[in-house]
Amino acid sequence: MSKLLRYEADRRTLLYMVVTTAVLIIQWILPSFNIVLFVLCLFMAVSVSVIAHNHNHLPIWHSRLLNILTDYWITLFYGFPAFAWIPTHNNNHHKFNNREGDYTLTYRFTEANNLLTLVSYPSISGYYQQAPIRKYLKHLWETKRSRFLLAASQYLVIAVFYAIALMIDWKKAVLYIIIPNQVSLFAVLIFNYVQHVHADEESRWNHSRNFVGLLNSVLFNNGYHTIHHEHPGIHWSETPLAAKEIEGLIDPILIEKSFWWFIFRSYFLGTIMPRFRTSSLRLKRLASGLSTPSRS
Secondary structure, eight states, rough: OOBSSSSSSSHHHHHHHHHHHHHHHHHHHHSSHHHHHHHHHHHHHHHHHHHHHHHHHHSSOOOOOOHHHHHHHHHHHSSSOOOGGIIIIIIIIITTSSSSTTTSSSSSSOOOOOOHHHHHHHHHHHHHHHHHHHHHHOOOOOOOHHHHHHHHHHHHHHHHHHHHHHHHOHHHHHIIIIIHHHHHHHHHHHHHHHHHHHHTTTTTSSSSSSOSSTTHHTTTTTTTTHHHHHHHHHHHGHHHHHHHHHHHGGGGGGESOHHHHHHHIIIIHHHHHHGGGOOOHHHHHHHHTOOOOOOO
């Protein structure tokens, strides 16, 4: 196993995927609904969205075949073809980083940051990300037919998975597959939103909000976002140390110790108490007259 994996730390990745699969199987065969297993299922769905992101940037295996098979595995539990990260994330978000041209802009329609913009962002962002996916598939069809077939087969795999599950037991399919898939897709877009909203997309170090609390220990250090944009290819196990080296360059307002306290403070307390709302570094830059400062 160690010779096949790029990083030993990805034993945890595999464990998470095995647990995710096992939880689905156990829930399916149990005669009645189990709330504890369902909550675990939803957490694992969120973790799969992070795994999908990590595997996209740095495939976990040395073997191309094993990486392709893992793409299929992730696709089933992520709820969308794993290849889609390439045109929407690698080729777009990391290029523009919440600047104009980014399909995942957090300020597309408004500069506000509130509960409504938070919960509506995944649907809006998901809609706009379909265009680069279609364009990418067209490019593969015209230039790299074998890669197009691999990408298209991920749509086929998840469609067959859904069809078989729905035919066997549509209620269990909705509860244990479709709902967790939607949670997975929703969660990863929520992460993107809170990591970029009201940051300064034109700054080298202040373009992202970082969450440095305990949630990183169970979600593969996903909260260290500035270093991820600085070094997209760095393995998730190495981000805490790398993030520590640049921590002093980041505005403290963009370093949060708790993800859940940030959510509660900004989107619930902030609804009635303005002092708990986020302050936009982007708007401060625009107000100062610096539309495009030096990214240094």
